[in-house]
Amino acid sequence: MTDTRLQILGSGSAMPTKTRNQVSQVLSLHNKSFMIDCGEATQVQMVRCSVSVSRLNHIFISHLHGDHCFGLVGLISTLGMKSRTADLYIHSHPALEPLLRPLLNFFCRDLSFRVFFEPYSQSSSEILYEDRSLIVSSFPLKHSLPSSGFLFKEKEKERHVLPEKLKFYRVPVKEIAAIKNGADFITDEGIVVPNAHLTTPPSPSISYAYCSDTVYDEKIIPYIEGVTLLYHEATFLHEHLSKAKATMHTTALQAATIAAKANVNRLLIGHFSARYIDTSPLLKEAQSVFPNTSLVEDGAIFDL
């Protein structure tokens, strides 16, 4: 699949540092952009990372700590100055709209587009978005307040038809859609041509799971099992496990353990505590358990 990538706008945690902004990511696929969390200065990072806003219609907020949502009003305000017209959907805990709507009414009068808050339950898994090729669903995390992870999962793709076989069996055009979806072909003579003779398997479907903020919790494994890419917070080194527990965060070792147990393809870790000036020990710790791990940095792009 072309053009499928995750761009990190903010890789830090609650306290911004000289190099790490508060949390935000943009997942681009199928010519659409989806924002995950929107900490303060997300709009600044979008300018600095040259992220297009024109195809951004959905923002998913994992939980209502400020470092995950303080950038929303500024972003919406600036989108208004760009004369955007497309509706914008903010998927979040129901408490967000009553907090932000008065600010939007005051600071973003005469917006050229509509903002819809789409509340979802953070105690269960819910489908938040679906189109022809993608499903976005939430699943519960365990944090100091209601928090959710997100799973972006491409739907199973169409099988690739073999043009020479279609020609050989004189398959009419109107049958091709069904064949791409796995149907056999029956000739005028009543002979069944198995689908496997006419097609090759579809390209693999891509999936991305985002887990922040949360304690180590194996209950999330069924949701993230086998994903192409997993982002999991790793706020602390395992030597600071007691701090991780007290603040309901995860250590790098724990994030890697989840990745290994969920059999994911690749792990990204981030949301590092501002105490770690040098974050390489966090990477080393995670890689000791799950080698295919990378650190996120502000501005980094990961192709899926």
Add this chain to the structure above:
Amino acid sequence: MTDTRLQILGSGSAMPTKTRNQVSQVLSLHNKSFMIDCGEATQVQMVRCSVSVSRLNHIFISHLHGDHCFGLVGLISTLGMKSRTADLYIHSHPALEPLLRPLLNFFCRDLSFRVFFEPYSQSSSEILYEDRSLIVSSFPLKHSLPSSGFLFKEKEKERHVLPEKLKFYRVPVKEIAAIKNGADFITDEGIVVPNAHLTTPPSPSISYAYCSDTVYDEKIIPYIEGVTLLYHEATFLHEHLSKAKATMHTTALQAATIAAKANVNRLLIGHFSARYIDTSPLLKEAQSVFPNTSLVEDGAIFDL
């Protein structure tokens, strides 16, 4: 005076650019820090510019456009994480508290310090802050909504006493404070020693005036007359005067004209429209009228 400086945290206007954040400045004098405006990402800029927050107790908000106040909640939230205890005062239009208080109550529960909103009238000049050595007052600007400038003015300082003269006239210690404030000294014999024999003039008092956002308005001149340093917005080049008028902003030429007419010592211009990638023409334009002009840049420090 030592340690008196203005630090620019954000030099841009409503739309952040790759190099210019939304508006914020910190004026440091007499071991205290005063923030002027607090656009989004101000807390990030404070970290990146190594601005200490420990002596910051007053924030002055010029007007309620988002690029001048969207950083407040994030800044307060982070100050809370640093276990600050000193009260924080936010001087602003009265509409700000009802907008932000619900956010503070939700996102900044259990703050270790108190936040007081201090409303002021934006239609007249008011004293907003006063201590032993400094007065901060507001004065009305003319913008698309109520907007105020701020004048930071050191009080007249004490005269410098001449120790050898005090000794010669045997001036008792209890008289020295009055002499520093200009009193003559009367000897036991009833002879009047004029103050000018005992002292030299005080060090000059420093003043800083901040004017953003506003149209060109000569009515502000009496407030800013003769200041040590004037910051005046210069959102547009004069060739875009019609845009300046339509959005109620000032051109670089106009800002310089105000500086010249108010006979200030030095002019800073900023709040440039994001359209100007190269801002040097704005500087050139202002300097053609008022040579002692500088552009502000994010992170720049100006000693007073």
